[in-house]
Amino acid sequence: MAQQAKEAWYDAPSKPVTAFKSLDKESATPIEQPSFNMSKEEENSVLFLVGNRMASTGAHGIPNIQRASNIWRRLIWLLLFTGGVTVVVWQLTTIINNFFAYEVDVNIDFVRQRAIKFPAITVCNLNPVPLSKADVLWNIASNEEDATSLRDFLPAQKPSGVMNATQNQNDAGASMRGYQDWVNVDFNQLNTRVSNLEVAQSIIGSTAYENRSETGHDLDDMLLDCNFENYPCAPDNFTHFYNYMYGNCYTFNSGQTGKPLEVSTVGPLYGLSLELYIQQSEYISDLQPSAGLRLLVHDQNEMPFPEDRGINLAPGAHTSVGLSLVYLERKESPYTNCSLEFKPGNVFKEQFDHLEYSRSACEKHCFFTEVMKVCGCADVKYRYNNSATACNSSDEVCVDDVEANYTRGDLKCGCTMPCKQHIFEITVSEASWPNDGYASTVQQNIESISDDLMQKLSDDGPANFINNNVVKVTIFYENLQYEYIYQTAAYTIYSLISDLGGQIGLWIGVSILTIFEFIELIYDLIKLICLKLMDPRMKKKRSSQSQTKQSNVMALDGQQGRTNSLFADR
Missing domain, CATH: 1.10.287.820 (Acid-sensing ion channel domain)
Structure with a gap:
């Protein structure tokens, strides 16, 4: 019994002894549980930090490089990942270049409104200077200080051969001699590069702008009848500006004196209707060989240049001008260089x-x-x-x-x-005008503004006079639907983000969360490096921890040796 008890006592320590096997450096597996011996030392290691994060990152390929069991697999995964990165860089370069090309798509819509803004209508007489106003120009030169430059073109005395409006048109030769006397220039001897009209333009343009209207045709002497949507209008509904080519020009619905007019119905009855007396007896043939009016349709906020755009209206005809509005909106910078x-x-x-x-x-x-x-x-x-x-x-x-x-x-x-532009497309048609029954009405309208009408009628006859001197025009919308042409970005920021994410995810499996993983890694690396560089106490602490671990290992080695010796003695 005593022997059995002794053997039992002797065998009993065999289980507790296993608790010290991990202390035996010869038999224990090295650092199978690193949390005890390595946490502080290696968590402060850059290589440990990078390796640990790369092994757990969500990016494809990188964890496989870390986990590869041999050098060949690791090399293959490295090549695959490098190839994926190369393709991604190429694709991203193409995508970013496409974005910064700032290309646009052109879109067309048709918009219908219950009411649409009526455009500004500018009319000018083709003849810039009436014969009866030649002496007015001389008076401007004599009375205005800023007209001194006119003396380069005007004689020192008032012209004597000026024709007035009551003179017969058949005396055109005499009238031209008087006009040439006024400007003190022989048009026949001018350099071929200078026209008669340019000489007149230079003379008039040298005067003060506010006085130039006195040298042109007056709307009060021209406007016979005016209606807008069947409501009467008058010269007060027009604004004036002077054009170097056509003299006095008058704009209806300019928007300068109030809100621009609108129309809610299409067709000739619901537009602007004008009858104008062009005063052909006042024309200077060497300045303007044609007779009629210049018409320009434009937006209220656009400077009218009738010398560049517009149509001519002939007397003795009813001209119908149908309108269609096109609103053009261009994409602003950086997509286009519009202003x-x-x-x-x-x-x-x-x-x-x-x-x-x-x-x-x-x-x-x-x-x-x-x-x-x-x-x-x-x-x-x-x-x-x-x-x-x-x-x-x-x-x-x-x-x-x-x-x-x-x-x-x-x-x-x-x-x-x-960047924003209103374009008015026009359709022009003409009809003979006036008919026999309406001619008397036109004649009465002219009588109300012209004192010398009877003399003109007796010279030309009523029918010929109206056909040569009166213009009828109607301007109206053909429909209330306008064409809206606008530009949009062909490649938006949302498309850019989508394509970037698609290519990066396809080739290397990186998502937005993976990017934040790399951001976190960079933050931790910077933090770790700064701590190492800026805190010298860390070095002392690491040295102290290393010495403590060494002492602990030596103490454990000594304890294990004594324990083994005790068991051996027993």
């Missing part, structure tokens, strides 16, 4: 404050400023500032050279298309 407003100092904007940007006004301002810069004078076509010295015949060659450069596009004006 929203004039640059500071634009001559048209300074004179007419209500104007919005147009390419024509920008280009003509560019030409005007170039003449001012190169020639030292203001071109009379667009001279609104009375303090600017007007160009005269001595500046002709310089101005022509600048105009040639402007025509060739050498001025580098930088004028782009407007």
Whole structure:
């Protein structure tokens, strides 16, 4: 019994001894549970931090490189991942270049409204200067201080051969001799580059802008009948501006005196109807060989240039002008280089404050400023500032050279298309007018504004006189639906993000969450490096911890040796 008890006691320690096997450096597996011996040392290691995160990252390929069981598998996964990254870089470069190309798509919609804004309608007589106003121009030169430059073109005395409105049109030769006497220029001896009209333009353009209207046709003497949507209108419904080519021009529904008019019904009865007396007996044939009116349809905020756009209206006919509105909206920068407003100092904007940007006004301002810069004078076509010295015949060659450069596009004006633009497409048709029954009504209308009508009627006859002197025009919308053409970005930021995510996810399996993993890793690396560089106490702490671990291991080794020796003795 005693022997059995002794053996039982001797065998009993065999189980507890196993608790010390991990302390036996020869038999224990090295660091199978690293949390005890490695947590502080290796968590402060950059390689440990990177390796630990790469093994658990959500990006495809990287964990396989970390977990590969041999060098060949690791190399294959490394090559696959490198290839994926290469393709991703190529695809991302293409996608980003497409985004920064800022291409646009053009879209077309048709919008119908219950009411649509009626455009501004500008009319000008084709004849810029009536014969009866020649002496008025001389009076301007005599009375206005800023008309001194006219003395380069006018004689020192009042002309004697000016024809007035009561003279017979058949005496055209005498009238022209009087007009030539007035300007003191023999048109037949002019240089071929200078027309009769240009001479008259230079003379009139040298005067103050507010006085130029006195040299042209008056609307009060021209307007016989005016109706808008069957409601009567009058000269007070028109605004005036002076054009160097056509003289006095008048705009209906300019928007400067109130809100622009609207129409809610289509057709000729619901537009603008005008009857105008063109005063052909006042025409100077060497200035304007044609007879009629110039008509321009434009937006209220657009500077009208009838010399560039518009249609001619012939007397003795009823001209119908059907309108269709096209509203064009271009994408702003950086997608296009369209412009929203004039640059500071634009001559048209300074004179007419209500104007919005147009390419024509920008280009003509560019030409005007170039003449001012190169020639030292203001071109009379667009001279609104009375303090600017007007160009005269001595500046002709310089101005022509600048105009040639402007025509060739050498001025580098930088004028782009407007970002928003109203375009009025017109359909023109004509009919013989007036009929026999309505001719008497037209005659009565002319009698109310012309004192010398009876003399003219007796010379030409009523029918011929009306056919030669009266214009009828009707402007109306053909439909209330307008065409809306607008640009949109062909490649938006949302498309960019979608394509970037698709390519990165396809080739290397990176998602937005994976990106945040890398951001976290970078943050931890920076934090770790900064702590190592800036806190010297960490080095002492790590050295102390290392010495403590070494002492603990040595103590455990000594304890294990004593335990083994005790068991061996027993």
